[in-house]
Amino acid sequence: MSIRIENLEKHFGSFHALKNINLQFRQNQLTSLLGPSGCGKTTLLRIIAGLEFADSGRILFEERDVTNLSAKDRGVGFVFQNYALFQNMTVFDNIAFGLRVKPRKTRPSEAKIHEKVTALLKLIELEWLAQAYPNQLSGGQRQRVALARSLAVQPKVLLLDEPFGALDAQVRKTLRRWLRDLHQELNVTSIFVTHDQDEALDVSDRIVVMNKGQIEQIDEPNQIYHAPQTPFVTQFVGDVNVFHGHIDEGKLVVGEFSHHINTHTNTTKPVNNQSATAYIRPYELTLSRSPENALATGKITHINAIGFIVRIEIESAQSEQPIEVILTKNAYNSANYQLNEQVYLVPDKLNLFQQMNI
Numbered sequence: 001m002s003i004r005i006e007n008l009e010k011h012f013g014s015f016h017a018l019k020n021i022n023l024q025f026r027q028n029q030l031t032s033l034l035g036p037s038g039c040g041k042t043t044l045l046r047i048i049a050g051l052e053f054a055d056s057g058r059i060l061f062e063e064r065d066v067t068n069l070s071a072k073d074r075g076v077g078f079v080f081q082n083y084a085l086f087q088n089m090t091v092f093d094n095i096a097f098g099l100r101v102k103p104r105k106t107r108p109s110e111a112k113i114h115e116k117v118t119a120l121l122k123l124i125e126l127e128w129l130a131q132a133y134p135n136q137l138s139g140g141q142r143q144r145v146a147l148a149r150s151l152a153v154q155p156k157v158l159l160l161d162e163p164f165g166a167l168d169a170q171v172r173k174t175l176r177r178w179l180r181d182l183h184q185e186l187n188v189t190s191i192f193v194t195h196d197q198d199e200a201l202d203v204s205d206r207i208v209v210m211n212k213g214q215i216e217q218i219d220e221p222n223q224i225y226h227a228p229q230t231p232f233v234t235q236f237v238g239d240v241n242v243f244h245g246h247i248d249e250g251k252l253v254v255g256e257f258s259h260h261i262n263t264h265t266n267t268t269k270p271v272n273n274q275s276a277t278a279y280i281r282p283y284e285l286t287l288s289r290s291p292e293n294a295l296a297t298g299k300i301t302h303i304n305a306i307g308f309i310v311r312i313e314i315e316s317a318q319s320e321q322p323i324e325v326i327l328t329k330n331a332y333n334s335a336n337y338q339l340n341e342q343v344y345l346v347p348d349k350l351n352l353f354q355q356m357n358i
C-alpha cells in the first residue's frame with residue numbers, strides 16, 4: 001500500500017513542529033525518516049499511525065483518505081524503542097495476542113493461530129524461545145518478538161520508531177541487516193524513524209531527510225550520500241570538510257588558493273563574485289607536496305594508521321576545523337607522510353553551495 005501525505009501542518013502550542021509536508025511512501029518499500037533530535041520524525045510517524053492528528057493536510061492510504069481515522073481503523077503495525085511486551089505472557093502468547101483479541105467473526109481458529117505464530121517464530125529465528133518469558137530474553141531478542149507481534153496481524157503498513165535505539169552497536173547492526181532481509185520477504189510498506197545516518201543508509205530503499213519540521217531531501221541512500229542537495233544534508237550524512245570562499249572566473253577561491261570548478265557534484269551553476277562554501281568528504285581529498293590545484297595547505301597533526309585505511313588530520317588556515325583526509329594504506333605508505341609535515345590538499349570533487357548576494 002502506498003501512503004501519500006499532502007500539505008501537512010502541525011503545531012504544539014506556538015511551536016511549529018511540521019511545516020507543509022508533502023511526501024509519498026512507495027508500496028512495499030522501506031523508507032527512513034532521518035534527522036536530528038527534535039526535527040519532527042516521530043510526530044510525523046505518529047500522525048501517519050493515527051496516534052496524533054495534524055492541524056491541516058491529508059493522509060491517503062492508497063486512494064483512501066484516512067486523515068480522520070483512529071489508529072485502530074488504519075491497519076498499521078508499530079514497533080517502538082523499548083516496546084513493551086506483556087511480561088506475564090510467553091513469547092508465543094505475545095505474538096499470538098493480536099490475533100486472539102480479534103472480533104469473533106475475523107478471529108482465526110486456535111490451530112491457524114498456532115500455525116501462524118510458529119511461522120513467525122521461524123522468521124525471527126527464535127523458535128527455541130517460544131515458551132520463554134520476556135524477562136528471559138536479551139534486548140535484541142525482545143525487539144524481534146515485538147516485530148513478530150506486530151506482523152502477526154498482517155498490517156499493510158509497518159511503522160518502526162527507533163526500534164533498535166536502546167541496543168548496543170553490534171546488536172543494532174545485526175538486527176538492521178536482518179530487518180532488511182526480512183522486509184524483502186514481506187509485502188509491507190515500512191517507515192523507519194532513525195537519527196542514525198549509517199542505519200538509514202544501510203536499511204532503506206529511500207531516505208527522507210528532515211530538519212526543523214521540514215523535508216530537506218528525498219532520495220535513494222546512494223544519492224543522499226553522494227549527491228546531497230543542501231548544506232544540511234551534506235553535513236548530516238557523513239563526515240565532511242568545509243571550505244568558505246568565493247567564485248572568480250569559474251574557480252573557487254579560498255584565501256590565496258583557487259581550484260577550477262569543473263569537478264563539483266551539485267547542480268548549481270557557479271556565479272561570479274558570489275560567496276560559496278565547498279563541502280568535501282575526507283576520501284575526496286588527496287594530499288600533495290605541490291601546490292598545483294590545491295585548495296588549502298596545512299600541517300599534519302595526527303595520523304591514525306590502524307585498520308584498512310589511514311586517517312590524517314591537518315590544521316590549516318583555510319579551514320576553521322581540522323581537515324580530515326582518508327588515504328588508502330598504499331597511498332600513505334608510498335608517499336611516506338610524516339607528522340608535522342606541511343602538505344597541500346587537492347580536492348577530487350567539490351560539493352558547492354552559494355550564498356546569493358541579494
Ligand SMILES: Nc1ncnc2c1ncn2[C@@H]1O[C@H](COP(=O)(O)OP(=O)(O)OP(=O)(O)O)[C@@H](O)[C@H]1O
Nearest residue numbers: 012015017035036037038039040041042043044195
Ligand atoms: N506532545 C507534545 N507537546 C509539545 N511539544 C511536542 C510534543 N511532541 C513533540 N513536541 C515537540 O515537537 C518537536 C518534534 O518532536 P519529535 O518527537 O517529532 O522529534 P524527533 O525528530 O522524533 O526527535 P527524537 O529523535 O529526539 O525523537 C520537538 O521539539 C518536541 O519537543
